[in-house]
Amino acid sequence: MSIGPKQAILAEFAGVARALGHAHRLELLEHLGQSERGVDALAARVGLSLANASQHLQQLRRAGLVENRREGKFIYYRLAGDGVTDLLTALRLQAERNLAEVDRIRRGYFAERDSLEPVSHEELLARMEAGLVTLLDVRPQDEFGHGHLPGAVNIPLSELQDRLTELDTEREVIAYCRGAYCVFAFEAVAALRARGRTARRLIDGFPEWKAAGLPVATGEISREEVT
Amino acid sequence: MSIGPKQAILAEFAGVARALGHAHRLELLEHLGQSERGVDALAARVGLSLANASQHLQQLRRAGLVENRREGKFIYYRLAGDGVTDLLTALRLQAERNLAEVDRIRRGYFAERDSLEPVSHEELLARMEAGLVTLLDVRPQDEFGHGHLPGAVNIPLSELQDRLTELDTEREVIAYCRGAYCVFAFEAVAALRARGRTARRLIDGFPEWKAAGLPVATGEISREEVT
DNA sequence: TTTACAATCAAGTGATCTATTGATTGAATT
DNA sequence: AATTCAATCAATAGATCACTTGATTGTAAA
Numbered sequence: 001m002s003i004g005p006k007q008a009i010l011a012e013f014a015g016v017a018r019a020l021g022h023a024h025r026l027e028l029l030e031h032l033g034q035s036e037r038g039v040d041a042l043a044a045r046v047g048l049s050l051a052n053a054s055q056h057l058q059q060l061r062r063a064g065l066v067e068n069r070r071e072g073k074f075i076y077y078r079l080a081g082d083g084v085t086d087l088l089t090a091l092r093l094q095a096e097r098n099l100a101e102v103d104r105i106r107r108g109y110f111a112e113r114d115s116l117e118p119v120s121h122e123e124l125l126a127r128m129e130a131g132l133v134t135l136l137d138v139r140p141q142d143e144f145g146h147g148h149l150p151g152a153v154n155i156p157l158s159e160l161q162d163r164l165t166e167l168d169t170e171r172e173v174i175a176y177c178r179g180a181y182c183v184f185a186f187e188a189v190a191a192l193r194a195r196g197r198t199a200r201r202l203i204d205g206f207p208e209w210k211a212a213g214l215p216v217a218t219g220e221i222s223r224e225e226v227t
Numbered sequence: 228m229s230i231g232p233k234q235a236i237l238a239e240f241a242g243v244a245r246a247l248g249h250a251h252r253l254e255l256l257e258h259l260g261q262s263e264r265g266v267d268a269l270a271a272r273v274g275l276s277l278a279n280a281s282q283h284l285q286q287l288r289r290a291g292l293v294e295n296r297r298e299g300k301f302i303y304y305r306l307a308g309d310g311v312t313d314l315l316t317a318l319r320l321q322a323e324r325n326l327a328e329v330d331r332i333r334r335g336y337f338a339e340r341d342s343l344e345p346v347s348h349e350e351l352l353a354r355m356e357a358g359l360v361t362l363l364d365v366r367p368q369d370e371f372g373h374g375h376l377p378g379a380v381n382i383p384l385s386e387l388q389d390r391l392t393e394l395d396t397e398r399e400v401i402a403y404c405r406g407a408y409c410v411f412a413f414e415a416v417a418a419l420r421a422r423g424r425t426a427r428r429l430i431d432g433f434p435e436w437k438a439a440g441l442p443v444a445t446g447e448i449s450r451e452e453v454t
Numbered sequence: 455t456t457t458a459c460a461a462t463c464a465a466g467t468g469a470t471c472t473a474t475t476g477a478t479t480g481a482a483t484t
Numbered sequence: 485a486a487t488t489c490a491a492t493c494a495a496t497a498g499a500t501c502a503c504t505t506g507a508t509t510g511t512a513a514a
Contacts, residue, residue, distance in 0.1 A: 005336035009408050010250040010257075012329045016322045017253075021245030022502085023237040030237075039461060052503055054461060064325030073460050073511045080325045090317035095243045098291030098307045102239045109232035181236050249472085266491060279473055281491060300481045300490050 019063030020091065024048060025056050030179055032066060033085055033207030034139065035146030036078035085211035089204070092180060110186055118203040119174050121212060127174075134168055136175040138184045139206070149176065149209055150217040157184045160191055169197070176202035176209075246290030247318060251275060252283050257406055259293060260312055260434030261366065262373030263305035312438035316431070319407060337413055345430040346401050348439060354401075361395050363402040365411040366433070376403065376436055377444040384411045387418055396424070403429035403436075 020026060027046045031037060037045075043053035057077055060066040065084050068077045079085065095102050119127075127133045128151060137144050137152040144154040155163050157177075167173060173192055177184035185201040192199035202209075210216050246252060254273045258264060264272075270280035284304050287293040292311050295304045306312065322329050346354075354360045355378060364371050364379040371381040382390050384404075394400060400419055404411035412428040419426035429436075437443050 004410070005332055006408050006410055007250055007254070008332050008336075009329060010253045012326055012332070013318055013322050014248050014250045014253055016326065017244050017318060018248030018501095021241050021248050023234055023241045024502095026237045026241055026244075027234070049504075050461075051463090051505085054463090055502085058462085064322065064327075070461095070511085073458095075461060083321045083324050087317045087321045090314045091240055091244060094310045094314045095240050095291065097310050099239055099243065100291075102236060105232055105235050105239070109235075181233050183231070183233055245471095251472095276474070277491070278475080278493090281493090282473085285492080297481085297491095300488090302491060 016063045016065065019059050019065055020087075022056070024052075025060055026088070028053070028056060028060065029065065029079065029084065029088060030182075030207075032077060032079050033088075033205075034143040034178055036076045038074045038076055042077065079207075082211040082213075085207045089208055089211070116200050119200050120203050121209065121214060124174060124202060125214070127172075132171060134171045134173045136167070136173050136188065137177070137206075138175055138188045139177045139182075143178070143206075145219060147210065147216050147218050148206060150215050152176075152217075157188055157191075160188055164192075164195060167192075167197070171198075173197055173199040174202055175199060176205050179205035179207060243290045243292065246286050246292055247314075249283070251279075252287055253315070255280070255283055255287065256292065256306065256311065256315060257409075257434075259304060259306050260315075260432075261370040261405055263303045265301045265303055269304065306434075309438040309440075312434045316435055316438070343427050346427050347430050348436065348441060351401060351429060352441070354399075359398060361398045361400045363394070363400050363415065364404070364433075365402055365415045366404045366409075370405075370433075372446060374437065374443050374445050375433060377442050379403075379444075384415055387415055391419075391422060394419075394424070400424055400426040401429055402426060403432050406432035406434060 020029075024046060028042055031042055031045055039054050039057060040050060042048075042057070043050050046053065048056070057066065057068075061068060061077075065080055066077050067080045068075050070076075124133070124135070128135065135149055135152040137148050137154045138157045138160065139148075139154070140156050141154060144152075148154065153166065155166065173189075175185045175188040175192070177188075180203065182205055185205070189199045189201045206216075247256075251273060255269055258269055258272050266281050266284060267277060269275075269284070270277050273280065275283070284293065284295070288295060288304075292307055293304050294307045295302050297303075351360070351362070355362065362376055362379040364375050364381045365384045365387065366375075366381070367383050368381060371379075375381065380393065382393065400416075402412045402415040402419070404415075407430065409432055412432070416426045416428045433443075
């Protein structure tokens with residue numbers, strides 16, 4: 001007996017889902033959500049061997065989740081559109097809602113750093129307009145350069161200790177990094193609060209902001225432009 | 228070296244994605260989107276052995292996508308909330324957008340039956356309010372009974388030939404069934420057009436309508452109430 | 455041409471997944 | 485208590501997947 005059109009379509013959908021079915025590939029997608037990258041850079045960031053990263057990336061490509069281009073001897077991978085971030089967000093929301101295990105891990109690792117509610121996109125937009133907050137991007141400098149929220153200051157987490165003076169002491173700091181589970185933002189909020197600052201974190205990160213169609217800025221940003 | 232909290236969370240997300248990574252499980256979820264069902268009924272509809280269906284359902288349960296309850300000697304499974312339908316929709320949209328293979332299958336099997344644009348939720352709502360359309364639910368009677376769009380007439384596809392007289396000849400018919408790739412609605416539209424009726428299909432099906440928070444009706448519906 | 459290097463390919467091993475089979479559990483019925 | 489039936493569990497064989505190793509391709513530079 002032959003399978004019908006519906007089964008064939010469902011098999012394709014299942015293939016996309018299976019491509020999302022490995023922690024390493026989800027982490028690769030998270031990094032690709034920041035900016036396009038070469039295989040070697042991705043492998044290093046996710047902690048994979050080059051060959052292994054290459055094969056994972058090719059699985060993602062077969063599933064239509066990423067695309068690539070060659071430039072000289074480098075091959076750069078990128079997300080195949082903002083729909084990928086939307087799908088990842090839907091996956092995250094579903095897992096957060098119905099998986100007790102996610103809740104347990106989050107409580108264990110993140111809870112003490114995150115007693116306050118995270119800030120929603122809407123709330124951040126309103127407070128930015130009112131000029132009430134300092135928006136802090138704690139990702140590495142190169143990721144910031146490839147795209148960030150408008151008006152954000154970039155202080156990578158590793159430098160935060162030494163550069164606290166750059167942040168206005170009067171205004172609340174709202175920190176963000178790569179996504180909802182990027183630990184940088186949690187750490188930054190904890191560090192700032194430990195120094196008596198008012199700080200909260202954005203509910204997710206740069207890719208989700210961009211996928212939501214909200215404005216983004218690129219390139220370096222002068223300090224004057226920010227303060 | 229131990230894996231950090233992010234890897235642990237991503238592994239959980241990957242587990243949910245893997246649970247979606249098999250055509251049979253997607254089909255089970257599609258049927259569960261219509262109404263709660265016993266294992267035996269699901270196995271029969273999807274064409275699986277009882278043991279196999281049971282094991283697939285348990286994988287879905289471990290991933291937090293479905294829940295179950297025992298009633299007498301039957302165990303009924305149901306979706307773990309409308310978020311599951313949202314996630315399935317996100318998966319479908321991403322696959323439709325970026326997988327050439329999906330497009331190829333769709334063209335090959337569905338295109339000739341579907342030359343007209345499907346009707347969106349918004350358009351259907353507007354035309355229902357204006358009383359311009361006959362809404363036709365071509366799913367089996369029991370699925371209709373568990374929930375359907377308000378004002379819909381239920382004529383299962385198998386009976387459509389004999390019951391054409393029940394449909395107003397003046398008004399456009401909008402048909403729907405289980406979801407975006409349920410073949411019933413395509414077939415119904417083709418059959419109606421072959422008899423000179425004006426007919427289109429809804430862009431997706433009952434579960435997506437319900438998950439979107441739009442009104443649904445339950446129980447049998449008298450013919451008078453409809454016409 | 456030779457060299458260098460990013461990335462992919464190919465092959466192999468151990469692990470995980472799928473589907474079947476037959477045994478077992480749990481609740482209702484006789 | 486014995487029977488019946490829905491569903492799960494357990495064991496198995498075959499398929500697919502993940503990761504490593506070493507060879508290969510493709511481009512740029514020497």
